[in-house]
Structures are given as C-alpha cells and as structure tokens.
Amino acid sequence: xxxxxFAMNSVLIDQTLVVFLLALSIQIPLRLGVISxxxxxxxxxxxxxTGILVLQQGWNNxxxxxxxxxxxxxxxxxxxxxxxxxxxxxxGMATVSFSLxxxxxxxxxxxxxxxxxxxxxxxxxxxxxxxxxxxxxxxVLVYLSERGRISRRIDAxxxxxxxxxxxxxxxxxxxxxxxxxxxxxxxxxxxxxxxLKTTIHPESINFSLVILALTIIIIGGQASWVGxxxxxxxxxxxxxxxxxxxxxxxxxxxxxxxxxxxxxxxGVVVVYKDWKHRRQVKRFLAQxxxxxxxxxxxxxxxxxxxxxx
Amino acid sequence: xxxxxxxxxxxxxxxIYLLFALGMSIVWGTMAILNFAHGSxxxxxxxxxxxxxxxxxxxxxxxxxxxxxxxxxxxVLMQIxxxxxxxxxxxxxxxxxxxxxxxxxxxxxxxxxxxxxxxxSNPFGYLQSTFTTEYYDxxxxxxxxxxxxxxxxxxxxxxxTAIFLRRSRQGLALRSLGVDPEVASLMGVDRTKMAxxxxxxxxxxxxxxxxxxxxxxxxxxPESGNYILLKAFAAIILGGVGSVAGLMIGVxxxxxxxxxxxxxxxxxxxxxxxxxxxxxxxxxxPQGVLGKKEVRRT
Numbered sequence: 001x002x003x004x005x006f007a008m009n010s011v012l013i014d015q016t017l018v019v020f021l022l023a024l025s026i027q028i029p030l031r032l033g034v035i036s037x038x039x040x041x042x043x044x045x046x047x048x049x050t051g052i053l054v055l056q057q058g059w060n061n062x063x064x065x066x067x068x069x070x071x072x073x074x075x076x077x078x079x080x081x082x083x084x085x086x087x088x089x090x091x092g093m094a095t096v097s098f099s100l101x102x103x104x105x106x107x108x109x110x111x112x113x114x115x116x117x118x119x120x121x122x123x124x125x126x127x128x129x130x131x132x133x134x135x136x137x138x139x140v141l142v143y144l145s146e147r148g149r150i151s152r153r154i155d156a157x158x159x160x161x162x163x164x165x166x167x168x169x170x171x172x173x174x175x176x177x178x179x180x181x182x183x184x185x186x187x188x189x190x191x192x193x194x195x196l197k198t199t200i201h202p203e204s205i206n207f208s209l210v211i212l213a214l215t216i217i218i219i220g221g222q223a224s225w226v227g228x229x230x231x232x233x234x235x236x237x238x239x240x241x242x243x244x245x246x247x248x249x250x251x252x253x254x255x256x257x258x259x260x261x262x263x264x265x266x267g268v269v270v271v272y273k274d275w276k277h278r279r280q281v282k283r284f285l286a287q288x289x290x291x292x293x294x295x296x297x298x299x300x301x302x303x304x305x306x307x308x309x
Numbered sequence: 310x311x312x313x314x315x316x317x318x319x320x321x322x323x324x325i326y327l328l329f330a331l332g333m334s335i336v337w338g339t340m341a342i343l344n345f346a347h348g349s350x351x352x353x354x355x356x357x358x359x360x361x362x363x364x365x366x367x368x369x370x371x372x373x374x375x376x377x378x379x380x381x382x383x384x385v386l387m388q389i390x391x392x393x394x395x396x397x398x399x400x401x402x403x404x405x406x407x408x409x410x411x412x413x414x415x416x417x418x419x420x421x422x423x424x425x426x427x428x429x430s431n432p433f434g435y436l437q438s439t440f441t442t443e444y445y446d447x448x449x450x451x452x453x454x455x456x457x458x459x460x461x462x463x464x465x466x467x468x469x470t471a472i473f474l475r476r477s478r479q480g481l482a483l484r485s486l487g488v489d490p491e492v493a494s495l496m497g498v499d500r501t502k503m504a505x506x507x508x509x510x511x512x513x514x515x516x517x518x519x520x521x522x523x524x525x526x527x528x529x530x531p532e533s534g535n536y537i538l539l540k541a542f543a544a545i546i547l548g549g550v551g552s553v554a555g556l557m558i559g560v561x562x563x564x565x566x567x568x569x570x571x572x573x574x575x576x577x578x579x580x581x582x583x584x585x586x587x588x589x590x591x592x593x594x595p596q597g598v599l600g601k602k603e604v605r606r607t
Contacts, residue, residue, distance in 0.1 A: 035407055082592055088406055089343060093542055094591040097584035100539070104581030207535060211414050218411050250422045257415025261408045262394045 010128060012236055014196040017131050018189050020232040022209075023216045024142060025185035027228050029178040030217065032171075033158040035092035036179075037210045038079060040099035042072040042186025043193070047200040048106060050191040051119035056112075061124035061195060069187040076183025080176045099210060106202040118201025119194070126195035134192075138185065142225045215257050221267025230268055313450045315568060321456050323557075323564035324463025325525070328518035330541035330556055331470055332511025338551015339487035340504045341402060342392050344384075345413025346420075347515055347541070348534030353420035354380035354516030355523045356531070359433045369440040369458070369524065376520035377513040384512020387416050388505055396504075417534070424531040432528035440524065459521050464557075466514070471553040483507065487551055536580065543587035549596055562586070 006013065025039040049068035053059040059067075083094045106113045113119065145151060156164040157171045164171050194200045216235055221227025239249050264271060329351055337343045344350075357379035358372045367375075391412040399405035424433075443454045474480035483503060485493040494500055522537075523529045544563045548555025567582050 033403070086591060086595055088403065089410070090546070090591060090595050092410070093546065094588055096539070097543070097587040097591075100584045101581060101588065104578060104584065108577045108581070207539070214411065214414070248422075250418050250425075254415045254418030254422065257418070258391050258412055261412035261415060262391055262398070265399070265404065265408050 006128075012240060014128055014131070016232050016236045017128070017135050018193045018196065019212070019216065019236055020229055021135060021138070021185055021189035021192065022213050023220075023228040023232055024138065024225060025182045025189060026213050027217050027222060027225075028142070028185070029175070029182050030222050031154055031158060032175050032178050033161070034175050034178060035088065036095045036182065037092060037214065038076065038095035038098050038179075039182060039186040039189075039213055040205055040210050041079075041095070041102045042076060042183045043190035043209070044099070044102035044106060044205040045072040045075060046187030046190025046192075047194045047205070048102075048113055048119065048190070049187075051122055051194050051200055052112060054122055054124065055119060061122075061126060065126070065188070065191040065195065068191050069184050072187025072190070073180040073183040076179040076186075077176075079183075080179030084172065084176060096207075096210060099205075100207065103202055103205050103207075106205060114201070116202060118199060118204070120199035120201075122194055122198045124195055126192070128196065131192045131196065134188070139225055139229075146224055215253070217267070219256065219260050219264075219267060221269030223266070224269050227267045227269040315572070317450075317452055317456065319561070319564045319568050320464075321459050321525070322567070323560040324459050324467075325518055325522050326537070326541060326544055326560040326563060327467045327557060328463050328514050328521070329537055330544050330560065331467060331553065332507070332514040333541060334545045334548075334551060334553070334556050335470070335474070335483070336504075336507045336511050337545065339483050340500070340507055341406070341490075342388075342396070342409055342504065342508075343406070343413070344387070344392070344508075344511070345410055345538070346387055346417035347384075347413075347511065348536075348538030349417040349420040350380050350383050350387075350512050350534075351515040351519040351522075351537060352529060352531060352534035353383060353424060353519075354512070355519030355529050356420075356424045356427075356433060358516075358520045358523070359435060360427075362435045362437050366437050366439050369438065372435060372438055372440075372524075373517060373520045376516040378516070380516025380519065381509040381513040383420065384508045384515070385505060387413075388508040391416055392508075393501065393504065421531050421534065428531060430531060432530045433523075434528035435520075435523055438524075442524075455521075455524055459525060462517070462521070466517075467553065467557055471557075474553060484551075539587075540583040543583040543590075546587060546595075547590050 022039055022043055025042060026036065029036040046065075046068045049071060050061075050064045053064035053067065054061055079095075079098060083091055086094055106118070107116060109115065145154065153164070153169050153174070156167060157169055157174050161171050190200070190205075193204070212235065216231030217228060218231075219227075219234060220229070220231030235253075238252075260267070329347075333344060333347045354376040358376040361367060361375045362372055392409060395408045395412055396405055399408060440455075444451050445453070474484060482493070482498045485496065486498060486500060486503060490500060519529070540563060544559035545556060546559075547562055548557070548559030563583060563586060566586060567579050570579050570582050
C-alpha cells in the first residue's frame, strides 16, 4: 500500500523536497532580515552546473552535485560582499536582478546551456530517498539554529539591529554568514532538481519561481523550518488535492497570497503558536479557580495594557 | 539620418517607460508603497480598452481614456483592499515593506488570470479601432503620427508632473510625506487621501502607457506586465526613487542601452539589459543618479 502510494506520487514527493530546500535557502537570510531572492540564482548554478558537468564533461553525479553546491556557496559569499551595504527592498531588487541574469544566461548560453530547450537526459544514481536523507540532516541543522543562544542572537539581529550591536552581536557578520549557507542550500536544491527530474530549462528558473519560493515562506511563516515545510507541502500538493481548482489555480494562489499578506503577516506557524498560547492560558485558568482575574493573565497583551494605564 | 531614426526609437520607448514608471516612482518615493501589481494594471487597463474596441470602433482618444479610467479604478481598488490594510496593521516600516511586496505579487496574479482566460493567452490588439498609423517622411527621416503622440504625451506629462511636484502645494505635501510622514501628518497632510489620489494617478498613467503600447506594438500579451515592471524598477532605481528628473534619465539610459543591444547583438539579451543595469547601479550608487533619499544602512 505505502510503496504503491510512493510510486504513484514520486513526482510530487521529489518536487516537495526540492521546493522545500529552495524555500529554506531563501528563509535563512530572511530570518536575519535580509530579503534575498538570490536563491533562484543559486538554484540555477546548482542545476545547470550539475547538468553541464555530468552531461558534457562526464563527471560523476555525486561529485558534480557537491562541487556545484560549493560553487553556489562561493558565488553567494561574493554576492554578499558586493551587496552587503544595501538594505531592505534595494537588497531584494539587487538579488532579483542577480537571479534573472542567470535566466538570461540560460536562454542565451547556446550549446552550453541548451538555449530555450535546456539540458535534459541526466540519468543518475540519485533517488528520492537520498535527497530525503540529506534534507533531514539539513532540517536538523536548521532546527538547532532555532533553539537556544544562537536563535536568540538571530532574532535580536532581525528585530533590532542597533540593540543587537549594542549587545555585542556582530550583525553584519551574521548577515554575511547567511549568504554561503543560503547559496549551498539553493545550489543543492538545483542540483537535486535536475538529478531527480533529469532535466532543467530556462522556464524552471524564471521570475515565477522567485514568486513561488517567497509565497511558500510567507504562507508558512518566516521564523521556522516548519513554516517552509508547510508552505512547500501546501503549494505542491494543493493542485492535486483540489482537482476542481484545476484551471483556477492561479487565481486561488493569488487570493491566498493577498489574504496572507494582509491578515497573517507571520504565516501559519504564528497563528498556530497564538492558538496554542491562548489554549494554555485557558487551561491554566480552569485549573486554578482562585487565580487572579482574566485580563491580568491574558499574556503579553495584558501586560501592555497595564503599561498603557 | 539613420542616427536620427535610432534616436526617435529610443525617445519613443523611453516615453512609454516614463509613463509607466512615473506614478509608481512617486508613490514609492513618497508613500513607501512599492506596487508589484503595477505591471498587471498596465496590461489589464489595455485589455479593458481592447474589450471596448471589440464592441464599438473607437478612436484612439476614447480607447486611451477608457484604459486610463480602468487603470485608475484598479489601482485604487488594490490600495483599498490590500495596501492600506497592510500599512495600517504593520508593526513598522520594515515589516510593511515586505508585506506590501507580497500583497502586490498576489494581486498581480488576478488581472493576469482574468485576461488569460478571456484571450486564451493570445495577444490582443486594437485592430477594430478607427485610428490608423500614418508615416511622415521628412528628408529621409520617417516618423509616425502615433510616435508623435507618444513623445508629446509621455515627455509632456513627465515634465508637467515634475513642475507640479516642485511648485504646487499638493506637490509639496506629497514630497513632505516622503521626507517625514509623521511631521507631514502633523502639518495637516492626510496620508490616506494622498495615497488614494497617488495610486489613482499612477494607475491612470499605467493605463495610458498600456493603451499606447498596444497601439504602438499592435498587440500585447497578458504576461507582458511582468517584463515592463522589472524594467521600470531598473529605471526608477537608476534615477533615484521618487525623483522625476532622475526617472527621465533612467528611462533614457534603459531605452538607449536596450536599443544598442538590439542593434549590436542578436537581440536575445535585450531582457537582460534591465537586470544588468539594475544590479550595476545598486552596487555602485544605490541611491540613484539624482536620488536624495538616504539608503538605510545596516
């Protein structure tokens, strides 16, 4: 039963893993307040790099994947140094143009990149479970960065740059550090993508991929890998689950994104945490009938009300 | 004479970019709303013009007016439904910035979808319009009546807006919002109202640009908005966000380099020009050629 299900949905599972890695690549800089869309550029380096090395140079698949991820990380480091002085949307736009330059190179690259058709026919030993294993290792590492001291440093660097600097956190160094990590993840996503799908073409690295990756993180949540996973699952599986959506896919996505931008700025993860928090408060009140009146225990909002009065 | 011909092409495409980017740059520079759906307003307004032309054979002026009204309405609708609530709810300017971009991306999908459904993703044009393009030959230099209209409207509106922003009280109020929104509101500037009229202005100009582009290129695809949006970013940042004079330089440089690329290469790289320019200017001079606004630093 289960193996049958895996066989039937292997394309979607592959797609989920690749999209998840790409989303993480964009999420990690975002956790430090760096709006970077360069993940698509790294994806292009990883995907096209692996394709060119294996198909045209006869490299071993695994070696090509590792080398291309490292190359993507190096390119990302350089990019980080070049655009480190930018902030906010300016940084975002610089990385969008960085990514779209790769899509222009892919279209105009002649026989090296295969032009509009792209590269195809990459058959190798990489299977879904290899990718899943690597993804799990990455998730564990990301999870570790979301706990304890390091997570508090990241939060401080994002929420208040000046305060963080005053506390002895080197914000600029942390932001620069996020670039190679993001680069390696994006490169890996691209390399796995071509390894699993056997093909890559300019359409797969254009502006709509930038939008998809960003949307995934926004719907899921910026702060945690759970958000990226939720978003990836949602956007890869929704068209399958809702077959009646069919042709209306684009409009459903559009509406979901707008509603999320207006009403759920923190993503689904934050909504869940809020709900859990409220339920805990309620349970606490139920267990302790002598507890002080409700508003004093209503958590953060209660405290700020006291401050105001 | 050939060089004059090339310069005409550059000036005409620069005028279209200018019309498209003018309102967007002002709204971004003064109200900090970067509208990612501006490209789909451009396309959809032109599309509404197409629907009208399909019913009745209209002259150019009528088509342009319909597109401008459609663009302004769509832009105001987006402001009311998405951008204003986001601005109101956001904790700080930084958080609002990203949410506005995302809201815009989501919004842009809706008009594109409607147009794609209606045209089955085919290009649409104003074939039934009563307008006919005529070419005038002045000693080997040829220019069409449409090109003259685009040049006069585009550059005229650009210069007019620049003067309006510098000289009028409303212009002063608008610019003061860009410098310090808090102090400006204390001086009696109504941000919400200003944002609405700014968005209406930007949308109307996008509609104007859309209709003129459709006449000029004789057709438009539902997806064309995304390309011009990215090009407009390059032009706006090149000149400096919010600066009209800078924008004029930006669109001229953009149109000039694109024309040069088409002349000297196969033309496949033409879409890369905008990205290359944008990246280069952000690395070298992020505040733009004439930008006064300080770029926040980490």
